[in-house]
Amino acid sequence: MANSTLTISSKNYSSWSLRGWLLCRLAGLEFDEVPVDLDDPDTRQELLLLSPSVLVPRLQHGDVAVWDTLAIANYLNEEFPEAKLLPTEKAKRAHCRAVSGEIHSGFYNLRSALPMNLKAKHQKFKIFSGAxxxxxxxxxxxxxxxxxxxxxxxxxxxxxxxxxxAPVCTRFNTYAVPLEPKLQAYVDAVLDWDLMKEWTAGAVAEPDEILELEVEF
Structure with missing residues (x-):
C-alpha cells in the first residue's frame, strides 16, 4: 500500500478530481485512489458548488493533508522538484503560475455551460452568450x-x-467547440496523453446511475 492517498469523486464529471490526479501522476507520486460516496448528501453538495472542493481532491501524503488543486500543485512542486511541474526559467515559471491560477479562479460561465462529461460527445452544441x-x-x-x-x-x-x-480540453471535445488548427492540436495532444487515456478509461467504466445532479459540474 502506498504512503499517500488521493480522495477523488467521479472520473466522468469531476474536473477538480482530474486536476489533482494529473498533478500527482506528473509528480511521480505513488498513491492510492480513495473514491468518495457519490450518493452521500455532503459529497453531492460539494460537487454542486462549481468550485474547488474541500472533499475532492484531497491529498494525504504521509502526515501532510492538502486540498485545493493549486495547493496540491505547489506542495508537489516543492516535494518533487525533479518532476518540474513548473518550468525552470523564472519568467516562464511565473507565466505558468498565472495561467494555472486563471482557470482555478474563474470561468464560471464556461463551467456551467459546458460541464465535464467524458462519456458524452455532441456533433454540434450551441453555447449560450454568457459563456x-x-x-x-x-x-x-x-x-x-x-x-x-x-x-x-x-x-x-x-x-x-x-x-x-485538461478538463477544459475535454469540454471542448465533448461540445464540439470550433478551434483553429494549433488550438485543436493542443486539445488532441492532451486527450492523447497517456495519463488522460488512463483517466478516461476509468470514466467510461463508471456506472451511469450517477448522471443525475441538480446542477451539472
Whole structure:
C-alpha cells in the first residue's frame, strides 16, 4: 500500500478530481485512489458548488493533508522538484503560475455551460452568450502559450498548467467547440496523453446511475 492517498469523486464529471490526479501522476507520486460516496448528501453538495472542493481532491501524503488543486500543485512542486511541474526559467515559471491560477479562479460561465462529461460527445452544441467570452479567453490564453513556447503542450512539455486546463480540453471535445488548427492540436495532444487515456478509461467504466445532479459540474 502506498504512503499517500488521493480522495477523488467521479472520473466522468469531476474536473477538480482530474486536476489533482494529473498533478500527482506528473509528480511521480505513488498513491492510492480513495473514491468518495457519490450518493452521500455532503459529497453531492460539494460537487454542486462549481468550485474547488474541500472533499475532492484531497491529498494525504504521509502526515501532510492538502486540498485545493493549486495547493496540491505547489506542495508537489516543492516535494518533487525533479518532476518540474513548473518550468525552470523564472519568467516562464511565473507565466505558468498565472495561467494555472486563471482557470482555478474563474470561468464560471464556461463551467456551467459546458460541464465535464467524458462519456458524452455532441456533433454540434450551441453555447449560450454568457459563456462565449470565457471560451474566447481560453482560446486567447492557449494561443499565447503555444506561440511563445512552441507546443505541443502549453509550456512545451506537460506541466502544472496542462493538468489545470485538461478538463477544459475535454469540454471542448465533448461540445464540439470550433478551434483553429494549433488550438485543436493542443486539445488532441492532451486527450492523447497517456495519463488522460488512463483517466478516461476509468470514466467510461463508471456506472451511469450517477448522471443525475441538480446542477451539472
Amino acid at each position: 462565449r467570452p470565457d471560451v474566447e479567453r481560453v482560446k486567447e490564453l492557449w494561443a499565447e502559450c503555444l506561440d511563445a513556447y512552441g507546443g505541443p503542450f502549453l509550456f512545451g512539455r506537460p506541466t502544472m498548467a496542462d493538468a489545470m486546463w
